[in-house]
Amino acid sequence: MLYATDGVSSDDDFQKAMVGVASVWYEGNPCNRHLLGLGQAAKKSLTDAGIIGYQFGTVGVSDGISMGTRGMSYSLQSRDLIADQVETAAGGHWLDGMVVIPGCDKNMPGVLMALGRLNRPGLMVYGGTIRAGSCAGAPQLDIVSAFQAYGQYLQDGKTEAAERERYDTIRHACPGPGACGGMYTANTMASAAEAMGMTLPGSSSFPAESAEKEAECRSIGGVMRGLLEKNLLPRDIMTRSAFENAMVLTMILGGSTNAVLHLIAIAHSVGIELTLDDFQAVSDRVPFIANLKPSGQYVMEDVYKLGGIPKILAYLLKNNLIDGETMTVTGLTLGENLDRWTHKYGELSFTNQDIIRPLEKPIKETGHLRILRGNLAPGGAVAKITGKEGLGFTGKARAFDIEDDFVTAVESGSIKKGEKTVVVLRYLGPKGGPVSSWALDSVTMLRA
Template sequence: MASPLRFRAATAATRATRAFSSSARTQTAKDPLAPPPGERLNRYSYMLTHSKTQGASQAMLYATDSIDQPKDLERPMVGIANVWYEGNPCNKHVLTLGTRIKDSLTKSGITGYGFGTPAVSDGISMGTFGMSYSLQSRDLIADAVETVGGGHWLDGMVTIPACDKNMPGVLMALGRLNRPGLMVYGGTMQPGSCGAGMPSLDVVSAFQSYGKYLEMGETEEAERVRLETVRNSCRKEGGACGGMYTANTMASAAEAMGMTLPGSSSTPTAYKEKQEECDLVGPAMLTMLERNIRPRDIMTRAAFENALVLTMILGGSTNAVLHLIAIAKSVGIELTIDDVQSVSDRVPFLADLKPSGKYVMEDLHKVGGVPAVLKYLLEHKLIDGDIMTVNGRQLGDNLDRAKPLKDGQDVVRPLSDPIKSTGHLRILKGNIAPGGCVSKITGKEGLTFRGKARVFDNEDDVTKAIETKSIKQGEKTVIVLRYLGPKGGPGMPEMLKTTSMVMGAGLGLDVACVTDGRFSGGTHGFTVGHVVPEAFNGGNIALIEDGDEVYIDAVKNTIDMKVSDEELAQRREKWVPREPKVKSGALYKYIKLVSDASHGAVTDA
């Protein structure tokens, strides 16, 4: 990763010159999937609409609602990828946004065609085998958007993601297609509450409610509290989970990379500004089409560094590591776990946001939102303001127009008084994870942990152990959850159910969790995920036994079990590979294709 010292606040004239140069380079860039661009805006759909040999294509287009006259075929055609699902509050409103975006495109002289993609809710599937489809849905969304855009020769793409894996999925597709495209985040949910004067709630509150129920002694009062928490944690207005969980993390990262309009990532779903954002999409897309600004002009090396810096500042999800590596691959950039550690070593953790803090995304929006945070980071030369963005301006130009963080706010601390002086995401290596793993350690739980291993091959057994109190307060325990990686899970399920029970049951200071699966962005506590190699592939995590001493050091970035190489070799001789949990269908294909977590768990390697 490049040093942050090269980042500076460029003058408007400098940015204008660089923007022109970028545009000029883009205009002459060769795309093997398209004819020479010329001056036309319908650079791709022209393949279908100009030739007399494509009469059938044109006939079918005339049968759509947008095409009536020959001149209509000369307009650029842009896809609107609605990541929509009525059964999830994160995604249920996406079609409404898509309709408004289509109107904006029409007013800008662009034909918009809406289509749907799969959408899997992490919150709903969490703690069940349904979670195996969550990460797999990221690549499925990417494939779907790429397929529609490529198959129909669309000139551009607007994507409307809303839940955790949606954002990386659509960004991967935009990177692969490399045609003018942008992302409109569906928005964040406002916090829930059981009544005036009561603490604010969100989906993690609901996850933790069962642990608190157990801690309260399973009484009628405990059940009443549990039920009220569950009923009031999520709001009907919809939006993604409100803390700095994976959805808000990835939306913020996308904005830092320049792939959204300013403010998209921090504007709550229910706010009128989210609707107004849709009205700006048409003019932005027209600019991109006119200047042929494409995702690979925007998602540069510097853009990914911006995303990593903001993720550290905000206390974002461990999933950002997995997803940013995968998105980088889609644009031909090699991003590694070591690059992540390099940024974490030099960037502090500043935002007092859930899950480890007290605020949610709506609170950040009220004090200036992500634009104000980025403005602050640019002023202190922690990000690059010279990268291109989807509205045709460089990031620094957009931030010149942004308001600063409000005076007196305490959502985001100053650099002089960080929550943690280095990043909360740490890349650990050792005899448990020779290929690396990702930890989320804010410092509130300490920076080191030593405990005895309790080994589990599924979450249900962990639940029983906590229910029966065989995992006790005052005893340092490392819960090891394995055979849950990309292939073993399959689909690398998240362990929010486990970590929420640990926190809810008052075990947060006594228990660390280690897995070859993943942890939700809603997780807090001493957690380590993405262990590589995974147990299914014979990684050392498969050789851990109950009682082994495990030591985690988030300063030295190590994770080891106190077991000799000779003992590990003996255990390996006895280890027997396991059969895959599924042997047909989408998940079986995923097992066959997916790479390891340190390389983004991609299926197009």
């Protein structure tokens, strides 16, 4: 049957490695709409390197589009579905290796879980971040700007002027392909994957439409050939120290709470046990220094302009916060990769920029992710405390069993800005959702 495929044209082709190229391509989401093209470029690179590439796709769910609807119940399970699909296609066809190309939130952990289970030579190419949007008076728009615009519209009394401003924000928040621009789940998990050594240097901060992203895809063939020749496997790369590096970078950047959920799952796929206590231990010793959305001002595109995630990792290595001896998909250690990067692009500078602060002048002296325990969460809970909230809060609680009821309460004015109120959205967990849902759009209505 292989004679009938595009990859095999002669008997000699059976001596070549066969590598899958799995992209989470979907036209209906800016995070994923361009991934087919990136996959085609990666496949051509494999062909040029004397490797047969077989491209296939997997399904994905856009958190930004499904947020606040029943569609969000499909988001988390899409992670495991992606992992199953990639593993099934690669395992069922005895592919020698895998190139995985994710774009949206649950895509990254899904493909990394698959690589961990398969444990065949493989690497990840992140689809890349979106460019920042802009409109009158708002030069740094992203998806959360659109969520906040509705809350601001309600606060402004639903006037015609408020509606024009809301529409202008929504219309320009997402200007093209790429994942949500702030340090949300997609950029967090891409950065974590790079810290673990599962991507090429710079992959997590190259924008989707950048020349560097195209060049990354064109280099995949040579990288995969090196992985195959050395038989360098995901479990050789995703070690305990690699996960420690990922946790440290997540704390430094102010990354998503979802990193806890996903890194634990990825670790499980390679036989490593991570716990909530591990994250708390890292949070206790690592400061928060990145002025990135949602808590800050900037987006991943600004990190790219600053020199990318490798410059930040090199700064952390220089200050003994990460392990530079971990192996990466380049066949070099993380430290060797970072040394090459800084030799070419220079070290992280704190002059004329307030995107990344020096360690001695952090936004918060300990990590922003805190593990909470108590009668409300006997099994533990993850909170994001960025330093603006203070150390305590006293106020009334408003509980809602249905998220739509909370939105109605905000729209009707029964929950007002400035009131000391804790909003509790119940039944959004694995049983009540069903499947854990995220209420980011509801939360951002309160931030407006």
